[in-house]
Amino acid sequence: MRLDRRQWMTGAIGFAAFASAPAFAQTLRNYPFTLGVASGDPFPDGFVLWTRLATRPMEPGHGMPQAIFTVKYQVATDERFTHIVQQGEAMATPEMGHAVHVEINGLLPARPYFYRFLVDGHASRTGMVRTAPLAGKDVAALRIGVAGCQNYEHGYFTAYKYMAAENLDAIFHYGDYIYEGRQGRKTDIPTIRDHIGPEPETLAQYRMRHTQYRLDPDLQAAHAACAFLMTYDDHEVDNNWAGKIDENGTDPEKFVLRRFAAMQAWYENMPVRAAQLPQADGIQMFRRLDYGSLLRIHLMDTRQYRDDQFCTSEAKEHCRKEGLDSGLLLGNRQHQWLHDGLDNRFGWNLIAQQVVVMPYNGRTNGAGENEIAADSWMGYPESRRRLVSAIQAKQISNAVIATGDVHQNIVGYLPANDQEPDRNQVATEFVCTSISSLGDGRDIKVRGADFRKIIAGNPNVLFANGQRGYQVFSISPTEWRTDIMKVDKVSDQTGKLSRLAGFTMERGSPLAIPS
Ligand SMILES: [Fe+2]
Known part of the structure; x- marks a missing residue:
């Protein structure tokens, strides 16, 4: 598709605005998962997963550049991640302190899942979380x-x-x-x-x-x-x-x-x-x-x-x-x-x-x-x-x-x-x-x-x-x-x-x- 001059101008303005926003494409050389991982609020089909990137946690800005990072997440039924049931990407933005919150759904009720995050060749520790039992179902314990x-x-x-x-x-x-x-x-x-x-x-x-x-x-x-x-x-x-x-x-x-x-x-x-x-x-x-x-x-x-x-x-x-x-x-x-x-x-x-x-x-x-x-x-x-x-x-x-x-x-x-x-x-x-x-x-x-x-x-x-x-x-x-x-x-x-x-x-x- 060829852009006419007006479209090109709009695009250029769009690009300029984007360029002044926090940029992608930086790499994290130091380990960013220093604050660990967490999960919360289980539903029968999922839960929320959390991590926050901080390469030098106690320095101003926690060692993180003013940039957006794409963090991968994986959810598996086994601790070695041989059976991954869900995976995807989430943004860690400076506006939110490079925190990552991922709401997972579509899982099976009342069972354990394992999860981890990945960015720039670094892997977080593995966390475990259980989905809640189905609504109305008997639960033994x-x-x-x-x-x-x-x-x-x-x-x-x-x-x-x-x-x-x-x-x-x-x-x-x-x-x-x-x-x-x-x-x-x-x-x-x-x-x-x-x-x-x-x-x-x-x-x-x-x-x-x-x-x-x-x-x-x-x-x-x-x-x-x-x-x-x-x-x-x-x-x-x-x-x-x-x-x-x-x-x-x-x-x-x-x-x-x-x-x-x-x-x-x-x-x-x-x-x-x-x-x-x-x-x-x-x-x-x-x-x-x-x-x-x-x-x-x-x-x-x-x-x-x-x-x-x-x-x-x-x-x-x-x-x-x-x-x-x-x-x-x-x-x-x-x-x-x-x-x-x-x-x-x-x-x-x-x-x-x-x-x-x-x-x-x-x-x-x-x-x-x-x-x-x-x-x-x-x-x-x-x-x-x-x-x-x-x-x-x-x-x-x-x-x-x-x-x-x-x-x-x-x-x-x-x-x-x-x-x-x-x-x-x-x-x-x-x-x-x-x-x-x-x-x-x-x-x-x-x-x-x-x-x-x-x-x-x-x-x-x-x-x-x-x-x-x-x-x-x-x-x-x-x-x-x-x-x-x-x-x-x-x-x-x-x-x-x-x-x-x-x-x-x-x-x-x-x-x-x-x-
Ligand atoms: Fe207290």
Whole structure:
């Protein structure tokens, strides 16, 4: 085809525009898969795969030229990639921090797949991920790990090394994947390894913080071992943020810019689907994942739609002054979404979220009782009433709540009425400790929290402990079992794994008992 002059001009302009954009055709001489691989959000026919290119991860720009790279991906039924079932190409662009997100579909349900990425003669490590069972199908057994609160400065992520060996179907992450501040400096917790750079406020700074965490080999091993079901809590952005409000009284119009930078970096570094790409007005994080007829997981967002925390004293500023009952934790839209989605046709409904739901009276983690209460569901009693009435109205006798945030293991019951914690309990809540936050910890007493007194003083609480580790939910149609796994120290890399406690409940009863 011959171009006339006008077409040629248009083409030339098009070409000029393209030439000023990031260019292809650069080669990466150094190994670019330094941050590992990850998978997430399994559906019956696929999942999302993730990697991010970074040849010199801790240098400005992570060693990457301002250019687009074409990354190949392969999905196989065997670890040696002799039976590749899908392959293709994805772009790693500088605008998205050279992150790669690939949504795979068209696979078979309830089976393992292996995946890897390739670019310029380099191959990533191989990851494994399982597709979810078909909707409505019977499922004999599932094992879901629970983890979060991984303060890099407070210790090693040894718990993840053990989680990687657990052969889990997936890991629910309740947030605090990074910490923005220098928590160790404010407390008596020894700093085991240093954050690099200041408290992040810009996209480049949040990217760097994620990068530093992502370099951890134990974290990389866990991501390569199974899908993560990612959420976030406060420290991905800023301590105790609430909607468009931070804790320092920053103008909300300015704070949302910081929040957007944090969320972009979060998206770039997480194995989440394009549905979780941040938009100007926020991110659609709450979502559901179903595992056949056995389990429905409601992944909740307890940060983005909450009203400000209530004022714990008259003198306190930048807080909700209208009284305890005036605020919602989930926002109206998410409350309705949860109500609509709770479904007793599933064997179990897992409400997978961040902050303590049950009434819980106890000094925790040095911040003081009121501060913790203000940030948890205790500070939003109207939201807790709505949650209870949704469970009751939908006749859900198999609701289980998974929680993080307070760096303690707590097992307890959610009562219908706050004032009568030992009566009419509607769900069991498993609060999972931290991977490393607060350092080694203790079993009986940590920094003002005496767990024997807490158990004695809270009739709805069965168990409390302040050591590090993770939890495993072993789920069958007839029984739910939670194992609390302890890593005895995080202050060096020799932490040993043991089982600290176990709790089971039978289908039809929402109350777990020690086992
Ligand atoms: Fe935390």
